[in-house]
Amino acid sequence: MELDRNGLEVLDRAECLRLVAASTLGRLALSSGALPLILPVNFLLDRDRIIVRTSPGSKLDAAVANAVVAFEVDDIDALSHSGWSVSITGLAREVTDPADVAHIAALPLAHWSHADGHVIAISTDLVSGRRLLAAGQTRSAS
Secondary structure: OOEOOOEEEEOOHHHHHHHHHOOEEEEEEEEOOOEEEEEEOOEEEEEOEEEEEOOOHHHHHOOEEEEEEEEEEEEEEEOOOOEEEHHHHHEEEEEEOOHHHHHHHHOOOOOOOOOOEEHHHHHHHHEEEEEEOOOOOOOOOO
């Protein structure tokens, strides 16, 4: 197990994507009007990309022109002071290919809002993650 300089476990790409695939709520960081913007989004990991649905006119429209964005997912247990965090950097683009749109429409992407106008795919070019185990806790074999 590799530890960073702060004593956090460094997660490899496969473990990061496994954790992301088991999650449904993340945060998308992008630039809107030359200002940073971070938005909570429902998502789904499909193959090697993050899929997000959004409505027309949303601030997420700023991300559909092959913009570089950051995406973050975590799970924290405040009582045990443990958890993990995964950060992904990639290109965001609107999915417009009819076959790809049909593929995505069949996926179990949760609908917490009425967002259904656009589908955004975010590549997983750079993936990094860290895990903090509670005192006395050992990493379970996965």
